[in-house]
Amino acid sequence: MLKSKITLKDIARELEVSVSTVSKALKNSEEISRDTKEKVQAFARLYNYKPNNIAISLKNKRTKNIGVVIPDIVHYFFNTVVRGIEKYANAKGYNVIVCLSEESFDKEVINMEMLANGSIDGFIMSLSSETQAKKDYNHLKEVTQQGIPVVLFDRITNEVDCDKVVIDDQLGAYTATQKLLQQGRKRVALITTDDYLSVAKSRTEGYTKALLDAGIPVRDELILKLPTMEMDEEAIRDFFNNTDMDAILCVNEIFAVFSIRIAMEKGFKVPEDISIIGFTDGMLAKYANPSLTVVAQHGERMGEISAKMLIDKVEDESDEEIFQTKILEPTLVLRDSTIN
Amino acid sequence: MLKSKITLKDIARELEVSVSTVSKALKNSEEISRDTKEKVQAFARLYNYKPNNIAISLKNKRTKNIGVVIPDIVHYFFNTVVRGIEKYANAKGYNVIVCLSEESFDKEVINMEMLANGSIDGFIMSLSSETQAKKDYNHLKEVTQQGIPVVLFDRITNEVDCDKVVIDDQLGAYTATQKLLQQGRKRVALITTDDYLSVAKSRTEGYTKALLDAGIPVRDELILKLPTMEMDEEAIRDFFNNTDMDAILCVNEIFAVFSIRIAMEKGFKVPEDISIIGFTDGMLAKYANPSLTVVAQHGERMGEISAKMLIDKVEDESDEEIFQTKILEPTLVLRDSTIN
DNA sequence: TTGTACGCGTTATCAC
DNA sequence: GTGATAACGCGTACAA
Numbered sequence: 041m042l043k044s045k046i047t048l049k050d051i052a053r054e055l056e057v058s059v060s061t062v063s064k065a066l067k068n069s070e071e072i073s074r075d076t077k078e079k080v081q082a083f084a085r086l087y088n089y090k091p092n093n094i095a096i097s098l099k100n101k102r103t104k105n106i107g108v109v110i111p112d113i114v115h116y117f118f119n120t121v122v123r124g125i126e127k128y129a130n131a132k133g134y135n136v137i138v139c140l141s142e143e144s145f146d147k148e149v150i151n152m153e154m155l156a157n158g159s160i161d162g163f164i165m166s167l168s169s170e171t172q173a174k175k176d177y178n179h180l181k182e183v184t185q186q187g188i189p190v191v192l193f194d195r196i197t198n199e200v201d202c203d204k205v206v207i208d209d210q211l212g213a214y215t216a217t218q219k220l221l222q223q224g225r226k227r228v229a230l231i232t233t234d235d236y237l238s239v240a241k242s243r244t245e246g247y248t249k250a251l252l253d254a255g256i257p258v259r260d261e262l263i264l265k266l267p268t269m270e271m272d273e274e275a276i277r278d279f280f281n282n283t284d285m286d287a288i289l290c291v292n293e294i295f296a297v298f299s300i301r302i303a304m305e306k307g308f309k310v311p312e313d314i315s316i317i318g319f320t321d322g323m324l325a326k327y328a329n330p331s332l333t334v335v336a337q338h339g340e341r342m343g344e345i346s347a348k349m350l351i352d353k354v355e356d357e358s359d360e361e362i363f364q365t366k367i368l369e370p371t372l373v374l375r376d377s378t379i380n
Numbered sequence: 381m382l383k384s385k386i387t388l389k390d391i392a393r394e395l396e397v398s399v400s401t402v403s404k405a406l407k408n409s410e411e412i413s414r415d416t417k418e419k420v421q422a423f424a425r426l427y428n429y430k431p432n433n434i435a436i437s438l439k440n441k442r443t444k445n446i447g448v449v450i451p452d453i454v455h456y457f458f459n460t461v462v463r464g465i466e467k468y469a470n471a472k473g474y475n476v477i478v479c480l481s482e483e484s485f486d487k488e489v490i491n492m493e494m495l496a497n498g499s500i501d502g503f504i505m506s507l508s509s510e511t512q513a514k515k516d517y518n519h520l521k522e523v524t525q526q527g528i529p530v531v532l533f534d535r536i537t538n539e540v541d542c543d544k545v546v547i548d549d550q551l552g553a554y555t556a557t558q559k560l561l562q563q564g565r566k567r568v569a570l571i572t573t574d575d576y577l578s579v580a581k582s583r584t585e586g587y588t589k590a591l592l593d594a595g596i597p598v599r600d601e602l603i604l605k606l607p608t609m610e611m612d613e614e615a616i617r618d619f620f621n622n623t624d625m626d627a628i629l630c631v632n633e634i635f636a637v638f639s640i641r642i643a644m645e646k647g648f649k650v651p652e653d654i655s656i657i658g659f660t661d662g663m664l665a666k667y668a669n670p671s672l673t674v675v676a677q678h679g680e681r682m683g684e685i686s687a688k689m690l691i692d693k694v695e696d697e698s699d700e701e702i703f704q705t706k707i708l709e710p711t712l713v714l715r716d717s718t719i720n
Numbered sequence: 721t722t723g724t725a726c727g728c729g730t731t732a733t734c735a736c
Numbered sequence: 737g738t739g740a741t742a743a744c745g746c747g748t749a750c751a752a
Contacts, residue, residue: 044527045498047729058739063731073737088522094438094498095729098744103434105477105499113462114663119453126480135494137445138478140466154475158385158432158745159445182428187384297667304669323454327637329644329669387745398723403747413721435745438728498729724751735740 046087055083097158105135106350107160109151111143111168111195115269116293116322117339118166121193124343125164132351134161143268145170149179156182161354162189164346167197169268173236175199189353191346194337195238203349204365205342209239212335212370213246216289216317219333219372221254223315223379225287229262231276231299232291233269240265243291243319271295277302286314293318297328300377315378330376338368386427395423437498445475446690447500449491451483451508451535455609456633456662457679458506461533464683465504472691474501483608485510489519496522501694502529504686507537509608513576515539529693531686534677535578543689544705545682549579552675552710553586556629556657559673559712561594563655563719565627569602571616571639572631573609580605583631583659611635617642626654633660637668640717656717670716678708 048066052059057076065072065080066089072080083089097103106129110118122138129136137160141148148168155163163183171177172195180200184190190202220228230247233240248258264279266272271294280302290296296318300310308314310330318325321336345366374380388406392399397416405412405420406429412420423429437443446469450458462478469476477500481488488508495503503523511517512535520540524530530542560568570587573580588598604619606612611634620642630636636658640650648654650670658665661676685706714720 048731049729059729060731060740061738064738067731071737076737090493090497092438092498092729093494094434094443095744096731097434098438098728098746099730099732101744113453113459114456116454116663119459122453122478123480126478130479130491133494135477135479135499137475138462138466139470139475140463151470153430154433154473157430158434159475294663294667301667301669323456323634323664324667327634327641327664328667329641388747389745399745400724400747401722404722407747411721416721431747432745435728436747438730438744439746441728722752724749726747726749728746729744731743733741733743736738 045092046089047092048089051080051083051087051089055079102354103159103161104133105137105160106347107137107139107152107155107163109139109141109148109155109163109165111141111166113138113140115320116324117194117320117337120322120339121166121343121346124340124345125347126343127340128344128347129351132347134347134351141168141171143169145174145176152179152183156186156188160188162191162350164191164193164350166193167195167238169195169233169237172197172238173234189350191350191353193342193346197238201361201363203346203353203363205346205349205368206365207337207342207368207370209242209370210246210249212319212337212372213243213289214250215246215370215372216335217247217250218254219378220287220289220315220317221250221256223287225315226256227262227285228287228289229264229279229283229285230289230291231264231266231279231295233266235265237269240291243289247289266295271298273298280306288314288316290316290318293320293322293324293332293334296332296334296377297324300328300330300332311377311379317372317378321373325373325375328377333375333378333380334373336371336373338371342368385432386429387432388429391420391423391427391429395419442694443499443501444473445477445500446687447477447479447492447495447503449479449481449488449495449503449505451481451506453478453480455660456664457534457660457677460662460679461506461683461686464680464685465687466683467680468684468687469691472687474687474691481508481511483509485514485516492519492523496526496528500528502531502690504531504533504683504690506533507535507578509535509573509577512537512578513574529690531690531693533682533686537578541701541703543686543693543703545686545689545708546705547677547682547708547710549582549710550586550589552659552677552712553583553629554590555586555710555712556675557587557590558594559718560627560629560655560657561590561596563627565655566596567602567625568627568629569604569619569623569625570629570631571604571606571619571635573606575605577609580631583629587629606635611638613638620646628654628656630656630658633658633662633664633672633674636672636674636717637664640668640670640672651717651719655719657712661713665713665715668717673715673718673720674713676711676713678711682708
């Protein structure tokens with residue numbers, strides 16, 4: 041019963057012609073007689089012949105696969121980026137191989153090595169936190185030196201020559217902080233992560249700049265730097281207990297929504313007594329009670345743009361080494377956790 | 381500078397030996413002299429030789445790739461399943477190619493066809509709603525007849541012979557409904573989707589059974605059936621306006637969290653006046669205010685089990701056609717949207 | 721101990 | 737108009 045895939049050779053044998061005739065007939069080559077073409081095509085259709093992708097990949101040195109290596113897929117932001125990549129890539133006939141580094145340098149390296157040996161035509165990546173902390177980008181450099189195109193998004197580094205896509209994190213944080221100040225908030229806190237994460241650093245800069253531009257000194261006790269993007273309920277609770285604040289900017293939506301809860305537990309009214317803004321316009325932000333004002337990162341568009349950049353490079357024969365960095369504008373989405 | 385990938389042939393030429401000698405030397409074959417082996421291995425290490433995956437795939441007729449076709453990746457449940465698959469698959473040296481059907485029959489078919497032509501060793505799938513509505517499973521049957529193993533999870537069908545993994549949705553709904561009744565709720569509503577979705581059907585059955593077992597008649601006006609899993613705020617609002625209820629069971633966490641909001645908007649206290657339970661133990665459930673009591677579906681374990689089943693089949697030479705269906709037990713996770 | 725030949729499935733080139 | 741041959745990169749049975 042197991043009618044396994046039929047090959048050119050099978051058709052050739054059955055129809056008593058040569059393999060190359062079959063191949064040509066199936067591509068409607070001019071040099072094959074109408075008669076033979078029809079016979080071959082009918083037979084192929086009947087047995088549902090489809091060329092073997094692997095064989096074609098070997099021949100063309102093109103897999104039509106894109107490797108995506110990201111820290112995780114639970115955070116809504118990465119999720120939407122993957123969706124954007126999928127969308128564009130599939131439309132262009134590419135498959136997407138997703139690998140998770142889980143914020144681990146080693147896993148990132150292993151995944152890349154697995155894929156780099158012919159499995160994919162190019163990489164779309166966002167660096168693991170460990171990689172950004174170590175500042176070791178040799179695995180990326182090797183890959184680019186082999187001529188495999190790479191597109192970095194969101195968590196990037198300037199040490200690797202490749203295309204990049206980011207949002208203007210600094211501007212996003214600046215705008216959000218400004219918004220909080222405009223509401224008359226005096227003690228705007230920041231919940232972020234250590235500076236080694238490129239995005240956290242930029243956001244902290246934006247926050248700082250907004251304060252200074254408004255003539256407000258930056259006070260360390262209003263800034264909580266967590267070691268990772270992982271949720272740490274204890275740390276945030278402690279921060280609340282020891283800090284006097286009337287607004288918070290959070291580096292992601294999870295911290296922000298959790299902050300709303302703690303604030304409410306402590307008897308604050310949101311947004312009357314305290315305003316809260318997060319990064320990432322995800323499910324949490326939309327469906328939290330109250331809903332969360334956020335800096336939208338446009339992950340899906342970021343994914344599409346990354347995919348477009350990569351595929352353009354892959355399909356571009358001329359190997360000109362021109363790399364561009366695309367910077368998207370973040371958008372402030374106003375909801376009920378701020379006074380609007 | 382572009383030192384593109386080195387091949388066996390390159391090494392052979394450089395060292396003036398034959399390709400097969402190089403091949404054997406690299407696998408430490410006994411039949412090669414210590415001398416040659418060392419020379420070859422040193423050279424290979426120096427130039428960072430790695431065998432080409434595509435060539436090996438073509439030869440072995442094994443790609444070490446798993447195709448995952450799911451309706452979407454935004455819903456937390458599918459997200460966790462993908463994570464579980466990744467985890468197990470990567471540990472076994474497999475890559476995961478993710479394709480999204482976006483609930484479309486056509487996309488599901490196209491994606492499968494793309495992958496079935498040699499790109500993957502097997503499929504892990506959850507059916508699109510359109511597929512379940514049409515009840516057309518020919519694309520699945522074709523693939524299995526070609527000898528490509530398939531594992532279906534969550535949204536399955538009995539019309540295809542393959543391994544399956546599900547949770548006991550009926551039991552989950554039953555337990556949840558029972559919980560609501562035990563709290564003294566008299567008018568337990570259900571927000572679900574049309575019956576063509578296998579999981580929705582089972583959950584509705586569990587809900588119905590729990591009511592009947594408690595001697596409570598099932599009343600149609602307490603049941604809202606939405607056409608899809610897509611959020612429809614309008615419909616849920618209308619339902620609230622026209623229905624007198626003191627508890628709701630929702631088929632996913634989004635409907636549930638949104639119901640909490642509407643309830644609060646309408647002046648209900650949650651859980652004092654109305655209790656709400658959802659399916660899927662995701663971010664929303666955890667961080668909603670109040671947090672949401674849910675039926676946990678254990679997506680990550682489901683993913684791991686699916687991957688294990690598939691890889692076992694892929695690597696099992698004997699083609700015995702024994703298919704099993706694994707049924708996981710759902711767990712009721714109590715939080716603040718019910719009185720506990 | 722090393723090398724030759726062949727096959728995986730496809731296509732491009734060249735010969736008939 | 738059709739077919740043989742080589743090539744993509746690798747591994748292996750067999751020959752030397």
